[in-house]
Amino acid sequence: xxxxxxxxxxxxxxxxxxxxxxxGVTFGCLGIxxxxxLSQKKKVLTEIAKKMTREDRLKESRGKKS
Numbered sequence: 001x002x003x004x005x006x007x008x009x010x011x012x013x014x015x016x017x018x019x020x021x022x023x024g025v026t027f028g029c030l031g032i033x034x035x036x037x038l039s040q041k042k043k044v045l046t047e048i049a050k051k052m053t054r055e056d057r058l059k060e061s062r063g064k065k066s
Contacts, residue, residue, distance in 0.1 A: 003009040
């Protein structure tokens with residue numbers, strides 16, 4: 001489909017609102033998904049670090065008792 005001007009491109013033959021809304025919703029959802037995934041990754045890595053520290057402290061305390 002060829003557009004004569006940039007305004008025609010934005011209008012998309014009268015369906016511009018729906019086309020651009022679909023793009024907006026799609027990229028908005030992808031952005032939210034990426035941010036949520038990064039947040040969850042940070043939480044998981046923090047929990048793993050805490051667990052490793054806790055296990056190291058337990059090993060040290062068991063070594064001192066023997």
